[in-house]
Amino acid sequence: xxxxxxxxxxxxxxxxxxxxxxxxxxxxxxxxxxxxxxxxxxxxxxxxxxxxxxxxxxxxxxxxxxxxxxxxxxxxxxxxxxxxxxxxxxxxxxxxxxxxxxxxxxxxxxxxxxxxxxxxxxxxxxxxxxxxxxxxxxxxxxxxxxxxxxxxxxxxxxxxxxxxxxxxxxxxxxxxxxxxxxxxxxxxxxxxxxxxxxxxxxxxxxxxxxxxx
Numbered sequence: 001x002x003x004x005x006x007x008x009x010x011x012x013x014x015x016x017x018x019x020x021x022x023x024x025x026x027x028x029x030x031x032x033x034x035x036x037x038x039x040x041x042x043x044x045x046x047x048x049x050x051x052x053x054x055x056x057x058x059x060x061x062x063x064x065x066x067x068x069x070x071x072x073x074x075x076x077x078x079x080x081x082x083x084x085x086x087x088x089x090x091x092x093x094x095x096x097x098x099x100x101x102x103x104x105x106x107x108x109x110x111x112x113x114x115x116x117x118x119x120x121x122x123x124x125x126x127x128x129x130x131x132x133x134x135x136x137x138x139x140x141x142x143x144x145x146x147x148x149x150x151x152x153x154x155x156x157x158x159x160x161x162x163x164x165x166x167x168x169x170x171x172x173x174x175x176x177x178x179x180x181x182x183x184x185x186x187x188x189x190x191x192x193x194x195x196x197x198x199x200x201x202x203x204x205x206x207x208x209x210x211x212x213x
Contacts, residue, residue: 003035003043005079008052008068012076015056017063018044030134032163048071094095094170098177109181117174124167132159
């Protein structure tokens with residue numbers, strides 16, 4: 001997640017101080033990825049160092065206001081125009097756990113899959129319930145024009161859709177893993193136990209040949 005570009009995008013909307021930026025980010029994303037305020041101000045320092053933002057006085061209560069520069073606006077335009085690079089797959093703890101479970105003795109892989117499926121289904125139900133609630137308040141405002149709160153509700157709906165699709169994909173992948181393991185077990189049974197060579201045959205094959213007279 002690019003906190004750097006997210007903060008720039010919010011400053012493009014209007015000048016803000018750190019706590020306002022954190023609040024706006026979490027409101028528009030449903031607090032799905034909470035920001036540490038220290039991380040926000042560290043990022044603002046770096047953006048100022050790179051001449052993408054500048055200090056713009058304070059709000060009278062000691063909060064330093066930041067505004068975006070022309071270079072910062074160009075950076076935001078480039079960020080929205082470019083696709084998100086996915087050259088390296090993100091580290092997936094679940095995939096790593098199943099890969100290790102499958103290759104280590106004494107681990108019940110089926111139990112690992114079932115435990116994860118139960119948790120994923122519970123999460124999916126929670127996301128779906130949140131989406132129904134959010135959908136009730138999203139859309140066009142009472143005046144007939146879409147306001148800021150409507151836009152934030154719509155943004156939260158999109159985030160929830162993304163979470164629902166990701167969780168559904170995870171459940172499908174768990175089903176695939178379980179089916180693949182079942183097929184592998186059938187093939188293993190059909191192949192039968194490994195053939196063990198009798199000790200006598202092995203010994204005679206290794207015995208040195210005696211030259212005939």
